[in-house]
Amino acid sequence: MYNKMKFAAFALGIACVGASPALAANKLIVVITPSHDNPFFATEADAATAKAKALGYDVLSLAHDDDADKQNQEIDTAIARKAAAIILDNAGADVSVAAVAKAKAAGIPSFLIDREINKSGVAVTQIVSNNYQGATLGGQKFAEAMGESGEYAELTGKPSDTNAGVRSKGYHDVLDQFSGLKMVAQQSADWSQTEAYSKMESILQAQPNIKGVIAGNDTMAMGASAALQAAGKKSVIVVGFDGSNDVRDAIEQGKIVATSLQPAFEIAQMAVAEADQFLKTGSTGKPEKQLINCVLITKANADKLNNFTLSP
Amino acid sequence: MRNPTSHGMRISAHAASLPRRDMLIMGSLLALLPGCKIVRNGVADKTDPQKPDTFDANAYVDSLWPKVSTFFQAQAHDLSTVLAGLAKDADAADKAYGQPPAADGGAWTFAVKGQGRVTQSDSKSARGTLTLALPNVSSPVILQVGPVVFGSAIRDCLPFLDFATFVNQIEYAEVSHALNAKAIADIRHGVDFGALVGKTVTFSGGMADPAASGETDVTPVTLVVSGA
Numbered sequence: 001m002y003n004k005m006k007f008a009a010f011a012l013g014i015a016c017v018g019a020s021p022a023l024a025a026n027k028l029i030v031v032i033t034p035s036h037d038n039p040f041f042a043t044e045a046d047a048a049t050a051k052a053k054a055l056g057y058d059v060l061s062l063a064h065d066d067d068a069d070k071q072n073q074e075i076d077t078a079i080a081r082k083a084a085a086i087i088l089d090n091a092g093a094d095v096s097v098a099a100v101a102k103a104k105a106a107g108i109p110s111f112l113i114d115r116e117i118n119k120s121g122v123a124v125t126q127i128v129s130n131n132y133q134g135a136t137l138g139g140q141k142f143a144e145a146m147g148e149s150g151e152y153a154e155l156t157g158k159p160s161d162t163n164a165g166v167r168s169k170g171y172h173d174v175l176d177q178f179s180g181l182k183m184v185a186q187q188s189a190d191w192s193q194t195e196a197y198s199k200m201e202s203i204l205q206a207q208p209n210i211k212g213v214i215a216g217n218d219t220m221a222m223g224a225s226a227a228l229q230a231a232g233k234k235s236v237i238v239v240g241f242d243g244s245n246d247v248r249d250a251i252e253q254g255k256i257v258a259t260s261l262q263p264a265f266e267i268a269q270m271a272v273a274e275a276d277q278f279l280k281t282g283s284t285g286k287p288e289k290q291l292i293n294c295v296l297i298t299k300a301n302a303d304k305l306n307n308f309t310l311s312p
Numbered sequence: 313m314r315n316p317t318s319h320g321m322r323i324s325a326h327a328a329s330l331p332r333r334d335m336l337i338m339g340s341l342l343a344l345l346p347g348c349k350i351v352r353n354g355v356a357d358k359t360d361p362q363k364p365d366t367f368d369a370n371a372y373v374d375s376l377w378p379k380v381s382t383f384f385q386a387q388a389h390d391l392s393t394v395l396a397g398l399a400k401d402a403d404a405a406d407k408a409y410g411q412p413p414a415a416d417g418g419a420w421t422f423a424v425k426g427q428g429r430v431t432q433s434d435s436k437s438a439r440g441t442l443t444l445a446l447p448n449v450s451s452p453v454i455l456q457v458g459p460v461v462f463g464s465a466i467r468d469c470l471p472f473l474d475f476a477t478f479v480n481q482i483e484y485a486e487v488s489h490a491l492n493a494k495a496i497a498d499i500r501h502g503v504d505f506g507a508l509v510g511k512t513v514t515f516s517g518g519m520a521d522p523a524a525s526g527e528t529d530v531t532p533v534t535l536v537v538s539g540a
Binding site for chain 2: 093116118128130131132133136140148162165166169170173174177178179180263287288289290291292293294295
């Protein structure tokens with residue numbers, strides 16, 4: 001019975017979303033992501049743009065800088081320009097629901113990447129990095145590198161971003177099980193490298209004995225690592241998240257132990273391919289929520305990583 | 313979900329704490345009840361301030377546990393059969409014995425059972441393990457006995473848990489965490505693992521395809537010492 005019910009609900013869902021697009025003659029795809037200052041989002045935008053152009057679409061690429069109002073204006077722009085589809089890495093799991101619903105009401109299907117929103121049936125697809133799984137990989141490697149004991153600090157991301165919380169939870173679901181690991185500082189550095197640098201400096205003054213730093217993304221890991229190097233604390237264990245080329249290089253130089261790669265390039269291109277399929281046939285043929293696992297990057301495989309893609 | 317029709321009026325009070333699929337079913341069952349008003353969009357919805365995040369994974373897993381136990385008793389495949397199948401034809405063995413990964417890039421998982429001799433107990437790490445030698449299995453089999461266990465093999469091998477029916481990956485993750493905690497608490501209860509070396513144990517549990525990690529690593533759901 002479970003399966004039948006689920007199927008019925010699923011079929012209904014498909015019927016609802018399938019009815020909305022008027023299959024616009026307009027060939028514009030609008031790509032909206034957080035700030036391109038972070039290479040992760042720049043890669044997403046570039047990958048989506050390249051794929052859309054290859055499929056014959058015009059592309060408008062915009063950044064919302066994690067500002068919900070700005071995101072809202074950009075959705076309005078997409079509606080005004082009668083876009084065929086929106087590729088969106090959203091500015092917040094709750095605040096983005098209305099913006100995506102507005103686009104849907106205007107007949108524009110949205111394809112979400114990287115971050116999920118807390119409502120189903122509004123976007124056509126949500127292709128989400130398995131941030132929790134990635135964080136448990138990073139947490140496990142961190143616990144191992146710490147020898148399962150010692151004091152550590154955590155740098156968390158922008159509180160409005162769901163993934164900041166998801167990653168921190170993933171880390172703690174692993175680390176809190178080890179009675180020998182003690183978190184002595186936890187601060188948000190807003191995903192920012194410069195902020196992570198200054199936060200790390202002040203943490204070091206208050207907690208000179210920390211043995212490790214676990215960071216919610218790679219830009220913060222880079223900031224923390226630079227502050228640790230400057231303070232002569234070269235043996236402190238640092239773990240990041242994202243799989244950027246900067247952290248890859250730091251892993252190879254022994255300054256950072258590990259990061260979890262989110263396949264940003266692959267996710268962005270998948271979303272555009274699914275948008276194209278949806279516009280042509282009225283269905284992506286895939287479930288709305290698609291989870292993509294992260295891969296742990298250490299010294300063992302860092303040389304195979306480039307632009308958020310791991311070669312086999 | 314126990315006998316929902318006789319408890320129809322109480323369902324809504326618990327609705328926010330259940331995964332979407334269960335509520336879909338409840339909603340459908342409610343539809344069969346005359347005089348009941350169906351609330352539109354009665355799925356867990358965090359954007360609705362009337363329905364805050366009240367998902368309690370431990371309570372959910374407690375209520376699910378009888379079904380989990382029954383599943384491992386009735387549906388777990390012999391570990392040696394699964395491993396032999398994977399070695400011969402992985403695709404065929406995946407389909408015959410396994411659950412597909414919930415995420416792209418994830419491993420297939422298997423509900424397995426077996427009996428073997430404990431050759432080693434390692435409790436130096438908080439990730440305590442028992443190493444077993446099984447007849448007809450050439451590689452050592454690692455049982456994660458905790459207190460710290462890694463991975464989500466128990467959740468992932470259960471065919472009745474589906475990521476798409478949870479509100480988000482946090483709830484899905486919490487279910488895995490709670491399943492591991494419940495299983496490991498049961499298994500560790502009153503057991504001196506060091507004293508098991510040399511003894512024969514019977515187990516069931518979840519296992520990710522060993523090809524992913526290079527180790528035959530089982531997160532146990534049951535562990536019974538023979539002759540104890």
